Amino acid sequence: MKLTREEVREVAYLSRIEMTDEELDRMTGQLGAILDYADMLNELDLEGVEPTSHVIPMKNVMREDVVKESCGVEKALMNAPDRFGDFFRVPKVIDEGEGH
Amino acid sequence: MKYEPVIGIEVHAQLKTDSKLFCGCSTGFAAAPNHHVCPVCLGLPGTLPVLNRKAIEYVVRTCIALECEVSPASRFARKNYYYPDLPKAYQISQYELPIGRNGKLTVRAGGREKTIRIHRIHLEEDAGKLVHDASGGSCVDYNRTGIPLMEIVTEADVRSSEEAVAYLTSLRSILQYIGVCGANMEKGEMRCEPNISVRPVGAEEFGTKTEMKNLNSFRAVRLGVDFEIERQIDAIENGERIVQETRRWDEATQTTQTMRSKERAHDYRYFPDPDLVPVEVSASVVELIRAKAPELPEPRRVRFISQYGLPEYDAEVLTGSKAMADFFERAASLHNDPKAVSNWIMTELMGCLNESGKTIDECAVTAEDLTALLELMGKGVISARMGKDVFKDMFASGRPPAEIIKEKGLEQMNDETAISDAVEKVIADNPGPAADFRAGKKQAAGFLVGQVMRLTGGKANPKIVGRIIEDKLLSE
Numbered sequence: 001m002k003l004t005r006e007e008v009r010e011v012a013y014l015s016r017i018e019m020t021d022e023e024l025d026r027m028t029g030q031l032g033a034i035l036d037y038a039d040m041l042n043e044l045d046l047e048g049v050e051p052t053s054h055v056i057p058m059k060n061v062m063r064e065d066v067v068k069e070s071c072g073v074e075k076a077l078m079n080a081p082d083r084f085g086d087f088f089r090v091p092k093v094i095d096e097g098e099g100h
Numbered sequence: 101m102k103y104e105p106v107i108g109i110e111v112h113a114q115l116k117t118d119s120k121l122f123c124g125c126s127t128g129f130a131a132a133p134n135h136h137v138c139p140v141c142l143g144l145p146g147t148l149p150v151l152n153r154k155a156i157e158y159v160v161r162t163c164i165a166l167e168c169e170v171s172p173a174s175r176f177a178r179k180n181y182y183y184p185d186l187p188k189a190y191q192i193s194q195y196e197l198p199i200g201r202n203g204k205l206t207v208r209a210g211g212r213e214k215t216i217r218i219h220r221i222h223l224e225e226d227a228g229k230l231v232h233d234a235s236g237g238s239c240v241d242y243n244r245t246g247i248p249l250m251e252i253v254t255e256a257d258v259r260s261s262e263e264a265v266a267y268l269t270s271l272r273s274i275l276q277y278i279g280v281c282g283a284n285m286e287k288g289e290m291r292c293e294p295n296i297s298v299r300p301v302g303a304e305e306f307g308t309k310t311e312m313k314n315l316n317s318f319r320a321v322r323l324g325v326d327f328e329i330e331r332q333i334d335a336i337e338n339g340e341r342i343v344q345e346t347r348r349w350d351e352a353t354q355t356t357q358t359m360r361s362k363e364r365a366h367d368y369r370y371f372p373d374p375d376l377v378p379v380e381v382s383a384s385v386v387e388l389i390r391a392k393a394p395e396l397p398e399p400r401r402v403r404f405i406s407q408y409g410l411p412e413y414d415a416e417v418l419t420g421s422k423a424m425a426d427f428f429e430r431a432a433s434l435h436n437d438p439k440a441v442s443n444w445i446m447t448e449l450m451g452c453l454n455e456s457g458k459t460i461d462e463c464a465v466t467a468e469d470l471t472a473l474l475e476l477m478g479k480g481v482i483s484a485r486m487g488k489d490v491f492k493d494m495f496a497s498g499r500p501p502a503e504i505i506k507e508k509g510l511e512q513m514n515d516e517t518a519i520s521d522a523v524e525k526v527i528a529d530n531p532g533p534a535a536d537f538r539a540g541k542k543q544a545a546g547f548l549v550g551q552v553m554r555l556t557g558g559k560a561n562p563k564i565v566g567r568i569i570e571d572k573l574l575s576e
C-alpha cells in the first residue's frame with residue numbers, strides 16, 4: 001500500500017491541520033513508513049478472526065441512570081480561551097454545522 | 101412524464117433518561133448555559149465515558165416495539181468532525197454494529213395499510229447549542245451535549261408526504277406509549293430529517309436525493325416534503341440536475357433552501373471508540389425487557405373495543421396518544437358507562453383542548469373530576485346542558501365540579517312544588533299554546549317547557565317539567 005501526497009493532504013484537511021509543501025512531503029514519507037510497517041499484519045492468515053476493538057475482554061460496563069452534581073459553570077469555563085457571560089466564546093462560525 | 105417520490109426518514113428521538121448518556125449530568129431544563137456540564141461531557145482530557153444502562157434498555161424497548169432484531173453485540177464508534185458544538189471533536193455514535201436492525205412499522209395512510217421497514221436503530225450523544233449573536237463570535241452552550249439520542253432510520257419505503265406524516269404520527273405515539281421519549285416535535289424531543297428523491301414511475305434506479313432539516317411540526321413535514329417533491333420534479337422537467345445536498349425548510353417563505361452542499365463527500369473517519377467496551381444484549385435480557393414492555397397503541401385499540409364496547413372510531417381516537425388513553429381508562433374505572441366517558445372526552449374535553457391549544461398533559465381536569473361531573477348529571481343534580489358549561493369552567497379553572505355548581509347556584513331544580521308553581525304561571529300566561537296542547541297538539545309542549553325553563557333560569561329539571569305540564573293540562 002502506497003500512501004499518496006494527496007491522501008495526506010486530505011487527512012490534514014479533515015483534521016484542520018495546515019501544512020506546507022515541505023511538511024506534506026515529510027509526512028507522506030513518515031506516515032507511509034508507519035503504514036508499511038503495519039502492513040506486515042497482512043502476511044498473517046486472519047480468516048475468521050474478528051477485528052479487535054478492545055484488547056481487554058470486557059463488556060457491558062454501565063452505570064445506573066442517576067444524576068450527579070455538575071461541575072459548575074465557573075469551573076467549566078475556567079480554562080476557556082474566551083467567554084461571553086456563561087457561554088464559551090469561539091471565533092464566529094458561519095457553516096450551519098455537520099449532520100448529527 | 102409521471103414521477104414518484106422515494107423517501108426515507110431519519111428520526112432523532114431524545115431518550116427520557118434523568119442523566120446524560122455517558123456522564124451523570126442532568127438532562128433536565130437548565131435556566132442558564134453550561135450549568136449541566138462536567139469534565140466528561142466537556143470532553144476534557146483524562147476523562148472516561150460510562151454508558152447509561154437505562155438508555156440501552158430504552159433502545160431495546162424501541163427495537164421490540166418496532167420488531168427489530170436486537171444485535172447480540174454492538175459497539176460505539178467515534179464520528180469525527182470539527183465544529184464548536186462538539187467539544188471532543190467527535191461524536192460518540194454507532195456505525196457498524198447498531199443495537200437494532202431490520203424492523204418494521206405498519207401505518208394507515210390514505211385509507212390503506214402501509215408497512216415501512218426500519219433499517220436501523222442506534223444510540224448516540226447530542227451536540228451542544230451554538231448561539232450566533234452580536235458578541236463578535238459564536239457562543240456555545242454544552243448543556244445538551246451528551247444527552248442520549250436514539251436514531252431511527254427507515255428504508256426508502258415512503259412514497260408521499262401523507263405516508264411520512266402517518267409514519268411519524270405512529271412512531272411518536274409508540275415512543276410515548278413505551279415511555280422512552282416525550283416525542284414532542286415542537287420541543288425538539290423528536291427531530292425528523294427526511295431524504296427525498298424522485299424518479300419516473302416504473303424506474304428501478306433512485307434519483308439523486310436531498311436531505312431536509314428544520315421540520316418542527318407534522319404540518320411542516322407535510323408542506324416541506326410536498327414542496328421538495330415539486331421542486332425536484334420541476335428541476336428535472338427543466339433539464340436541471342438535482343444536487344445532493346442538505347436543504348433547510350424555511351417556515352417564513354414555506355420553501356426549502358440550500359444549507360450545504362454534499363458535493364464533497366463527508367468523511368467522518370468512523371472508528372470503534374476505545375473508551376467504551378462492547379455492549380452485549382443477550383436474548384434473555386431482551387425477553388426480560390419484552391416482559392416489562394408497556395402495551396402498544398394497536399393492541400390497546402383492539403382491547404378498548406372488546407373490553408369497553410367502544411366503537412372503532414372512539415377506540416382509534418382515544419388510543420392515538422398514551423396520555424389520552426390513560427385518561428380514558430382511569431375515568432372508565434370510576435364510572436360504569438364507558439361510552440359516556442368516551443363521548444365526553446371526545447367532544448367536550450378534546451373540544452376544549454383544541455380551542456386552547458393545550459395537550460392532555462397540560463389539562464387541569466382530572467379523570468376523577470370528569471367522572472364526578474358525570475355522576476352529578478346522572479343523579480339529576482344538574483342537567484346535561486348545564487354539565488357542558490360546568491365542564492368549560494372546570495377546564496379553565498381546574499376546580500372540581502361540585503364546587504363550581506355550588507358557587508354558581510347551578511343545581512337543577514327538582515322541587516316539585518316550586519316547578520308546579522312555575523308551570524301554573526306559564527299556563528296562565530300562555531292560554532293559546534295550553535289550549536293547543538289540550539287539543540292534542542303535542543308539539544305545543546315543547547314551547548311550554550321552554551317557557552318554564554326560562555322562568556326558572558334554566559334550572560328546572562326538564563323531565564319533571566314535562567310530566568307536570570302533562571298532568572296539569574290533560575287531567576283537567
Ligand SMILES: [Zn+2]
Binds near residue numbers: 123124125
Ligand atoms: Zn457531564
